[in-house]
């Protein structure tokens with residue numbers, strides 16, 4: 001599984017690699033707002049999974065919010081190698097002194113990880129590999145033992161970086177190798193790793209995780225959904241806010257409400273694998289939407305854990321001033337823990353969706 005640059009950067013940053021301040025936007029309006037909040041010149045970068053984005057016009061710059069709007073509008077219309085650009089990363093624009101390339105991947109022929117590095121990083125790296133392969137250093141760490149910081153510094157030395165930079169460069173290489181190991185990656189790459197007056201910063205990031213190991217990396221999957229903001233939210237003209245995990249489940253919940261004579265106020269799909277933070281975010285949205293009298297939350301735990309849902313609900317209700325009726329259908333993974341938490345907090349729940357929908361409509365009618 002390939003991760004978007006924005007997510008890869010967060011993962012790298014969690015492991016101590018420096019990145020630039022950046023935020024994801026889905027529209028020119030959002031891009032403008034972000035740029036005005038940041039108050040600095042920005043880079044606007046198409047979030048696609050294919051490479052060669054810079055050459056395809058997917059990396060642009062803007063000096064002010066107005067320009068950010070226009071540039072974002074252009075970039076969001078791009079299609080890069082058949083991939084439509086759906087979101088962009090608005091990032092502080094770096095003043096680059098130098099661009100480097102570092103990557104960790106699997107050498108299939110040698111059947112072991114290989115670290116590649118060059119002091120001539122940037123968008124021409126593929127050409128460099130063809131014209132001047134000697135400028136790309138290759139190092140094969142022993143995967144069975146720990147990769148040591150001095151080995152990483154040795155790579156930095158071979159790259160020919162200035163002596164004052166060897167220790168910092170070695171540190172980033174060492175950290176990137178550890179990201180690669182920790183996340184069972186196929187590829188972890190920074191191109192370019194840029195030198196600015198603030199030191200070495202990952203200006204781009206690529207992360208590909210072995211699909212068979214994804215089950216071990218729920219934290220990455222969560223990051224993925226959290227980044228999607230408050231996911232799919234549609235306002236409707238009724239008064240019962242319908243929230244579900246997955247479009248199918250949410251639509252079914254809406255139908256159930258209608259079948260019982262109720263009217264949905266929202267369609268809000270929090271997606272699979274939703275964390276307690278997303279539940280919290282989703283509830284905050286509907287609690288701030290005036291027509292809502294009752295919230296009907298339909299959760300069938302799979303990747304989404306029922307206890308996480310319960311915690312999210314409890315936190316959102318605690319945080320919010322506005323009191324509305326709530327009915328939760330909660331089953332699936334960790335349902336006992338989830339139900340117990342709800343019981344302790346005095347929040348009603350049902351196991352059957354039919355019962356829950358009926359209860360939500362009755363509750364709403366009783367409030368009229």
Ligand code: GDP
Nearest residue numbers: 043052053054055059093094122123191192204
């Ligand atoms: P890619 O083409 O998909 O690999 O996109 P990158 O994110 O690597 O960006 C391509 C090129 O744009 C980099 O090699 C840099 O030269 C330039 N670039 C990207 N971000 C910045 C930035 O913040 N400041 C400046 N000055 N240049 C940048």
Ligand code: MN
Nearest residue numbers: 122191192204
């Ligand atoms: Mn790049």
